[in-house]
Amino acid sequence: MSYRKGSKVWVEEKGEGWVEAEVVEAKDRSAVVVLTSQRKKISVLPEKLLPRDTDENLGGGHVDDMTKLTYLNEPGVLYNLKRRYALNEIYTYTGSILIAVNPFTRLPHLYNEYMMEQYKGVQLGELSPHVFAVADASYRAMLNDSMSQSILVSGESGAGKTETTKLIMRYLTYVGGRAVLDDRSVEQQVLESNPLLEAFGNAKTVRNDNSSRFGKFVEIQFDTSGRISGAAIRTYLLERSRVVQITDPERNFHCFYQLCASGKDAELYKLGHASTFHYLNQSKTYELEGINNEDEYWKTKRAMDIVGISRSDQDAIFRTLAAILHLGNIEFSPGKDSDSSKIKDSTSNFHLQMTATLLMCDPDVLVSSLCTRSIHTNEGIIIKELDCAAAAANRDALAKTVYARLFDWLVENINKSIGQDVDSKAQIGVLDIYGFESFKHNSFEQFCINFANEKLQQHFNEHVFKMEQEEYKSEKINWSYIEFIDNQDMLDLIEKKPIGIIALLDEACMFPKSTHATFASKMFRNLSSHPRLEKTKFSETDFTISHYAGKVTYQTDSFLEKNRDYIVAEHCNLLSSSRCSLVSGLFSSLPEESLRSSYKFSSVASRFKQQLQALMETLSSTEPHYVRCVKPNSVNRPQLFENQSVLHQLRCGGVLEAVRISLAGYPTRRTYAEFVDRFGVLVPELMFGSHDERALTEAVLEKMKLNNFQLGRNKVFLRAGQIAILDVRRAEVLDNAARRIQSCFRTFAARKEFVKTKKASISIQAYCRGCFARKMYKIRRETAAAIILQKHARRLLLQRNYHEACSAALLIQSCIRGFIARRYFSAIREQKAALVIQSFWRKRKVAMLFQHYKQATIAIQCAWRQKLARRELRKLRMTANEAGALREAKNKLEKKLDDLTLRLTLERRMRAAGEETKLVEISKRDKIIETLSAECAAAKLSARSEHDKNLILQRQLDDSLREISMLCSNKILKAEEEKENSNLKNIVESLSEKNSLLETELSTARKNSDDTMEKLKDVEGKCTRLQQNLDKLQEKLTNLENENHVLRQKAFSITPKPLPEKFANSISLTNSEQKRTFVRFLLTQVGYLQCFILFF
Structure with missing residues (x-):
């Protein structure tokens, strides 16, 4: 095909697969220069390019059906999917094939009941592509044509096959369901079979957290009115090896982890965490993100209830699962002989006992079945001991067999519970099976999976080509048979007898001494000439097959082991005798001829081939619909599209093969x-x-x-390529027409532009003049407005200043009035305080004088009494004739003197307490002196009376003692008198000392009173001076109040008027000077206040 400059093309690139490009130079037929979307110029051969649709042709950059592409080629299909995926348009048609790209995020608006109602009864293609549209098309075709339909869902792991299958089944139960649904309806049982089979048949792999490890074909049967009347499930190629062997980060089947997290049920079966079991701890992944194993366990039990599995059977199922886990923890150690084995330790023995208990069988028989083999010969039965490795392999074989049979039993019971409608005339089958797989290491499972995909691809090719021919017939065109790549030779290589790969593999498995090397050598010897089979360069046992999707290299290391499905007689006999009905039902008794050997061989590949043949026969009797699921990236992230990965899946899924078949006809x-x-x-x-x-x-x-x-x-x-020739010629015609139109249009445009420019210039001139006039008018109006604004602004400023001055004056006046009032109040209070102080001082002064005179009087009285007492004492000495009376008088006087002495000491102590208590002490002393004077007077009277008595007694004594010697009496009297005189002298001296002390105290009190009088006189002088200053300030305050009153009256009586300019400055200056004057006045007043406070 030839390309011209500007042609839109696809160019192949190593990293991206294909990239958009445009031809910028066509040198000759041998080279073309293109500019890629990355702005790179490269030279390529024309045959390396593919034509590309423009965005205008696609109508928005993408189409919902690949057949609408003008150029239906590999990059066109790839980039159309990529553009739609970026818009969350995950579904695209390729004719009748639906391509579903996994969004890796939830899109609930696509799958709600409203969407199901929208697609109900709508012709395929009227609405945007959707899995509901394919399901509805199959349902309507079944009703209208009374013909069974099938929907084939395929894709690699993680592409969304299981979810797509569940959506199809959900839609079919919606349109074919009954009006009232209960938990045990057929529709509910069909839907709930999905989570149940997922628990027992799905596991986490490297690519997918919920990968189906088995193929599934669900047949949903309908009655004549289109209602669901029954269903059946068929399963294919369960990955049995996963039960005993997993790699990190993969997991075993979900049901084991659910059972370990089931709480009380796990305790019932003596189960711990998943990490404690050998079949589960080979990988360190025990949990899935966003999944709770315990919740999933109860969902699985609910699904069992809905599909009709009894509680006793449920208990038996979980007992069997727990037994498999305990079985995996049984370890072996060498026995007495080197080729024998025994249970390793107490831990292994515990798990052995638990396995036997859960399976309800004899533990000794279980040990024997694991560690020995019995061979039946003509001579009898030979017991063969097994070494540790063989015993472990035997243990794993038992676990795989029990789980595989349990899975088959589960599927069989689901089918029995749902029930099949034998009278159904039509059905819809949904096939969910592995997609084509090609890894670095491909084993027996990949071989079987790719064999199944080859079968499905052959069916797909026949169907697509048939549809093409039917359209040709309906349009009544002349056509001849078109050759297309048929993969029948590929199928013959795998399944043909007697030298197909499966036949050779079964033959090798029948011989115990065969190895993978002998199998590989025999295969190469018999099939070396086959064009689809190649021998690898670096391995003698690996082989490569050219599949429709590409070459795949298989490693034969475990082909023989995985193809052998041995039924060990000891295992069968052990479990068939179990007391658990479910376990014994899984293993029926072996026929007599099988007892001759301990092993009964069954080929997994041959059984899978038979299942595929039955499936193909079923599909051939139905009208197929295809859904190809695509995984956009390998990291399971939304909005990430890996071109190379998607391109590989399109090739493996047969989408590009369908495109190629279409290109073989009239695409x-x-x-x-x-x-x-x-x-x-x-x-x-x-x-x-x-x-x-x-x-x-x-x-x-x-x-x-x-x-x-x-x-x-x-x-x-x-035919392919014809539309491109038409597009090239159309582009040339349009280019010539465009150039002619451009020249005419340029002339017309230039003339039109000139006229337009002339009119525009006139309009611009008029507009400019108008703008200038409007601008001048605006300037003048703004000038006048500015003058008016300035006038009002000046008035407002002056008025504001005036009001501020008035407010300031009022504030100053109020402050001054308050200050003067407070000062006046303070002066009055101080005057009153001075009067009180003066009155108290005068009172104090008079009281002190009174006390002074009183003390002096008392001192004089005391001195006078002392003198009288002495005089009387002399008289008494001279006249006393009787000693008793004198002694009594003397004792009384001594007592009085002691009292006086005590009182004087008390008065001295009281004086020391302070001036405040002097008045009280003086009053007390006055009272004491009064009492003393009264007592002295009484003593004087008593002394006189005693004197009189003494005179009388003396006279009597003189009369009675005249006769006594005067000398003796005189001597006695003289001695006594001398003693009395000495005592009296001492008393007088003490009294004189007391008087002297009282006189010194009186003198100091007089001095203190003189000092206080002088201070009082000074305070009185200061008070008079303060009173004079207060009078002066009062006069000033009254004058200021009168002036403020006059100013206020003037301010309120005279309205403000605009002042002449010559007074404007003087007013403003006067205002500032008034402020300064007021500040000076305040400072002077503050000074007066400070002086006033200091003065006080």
């Missing part, structure tokens, strides 16, 4: 109206005539001298 087809609308420009002379669209189409094709086309009833069919 490009257009209705006559569409063709004429696009290519009618090639025959302009006929466009305006009365020709019909078919004639115009034929005229275009004849003018272009194209031969590879067919004219149908409503469409024109073109």
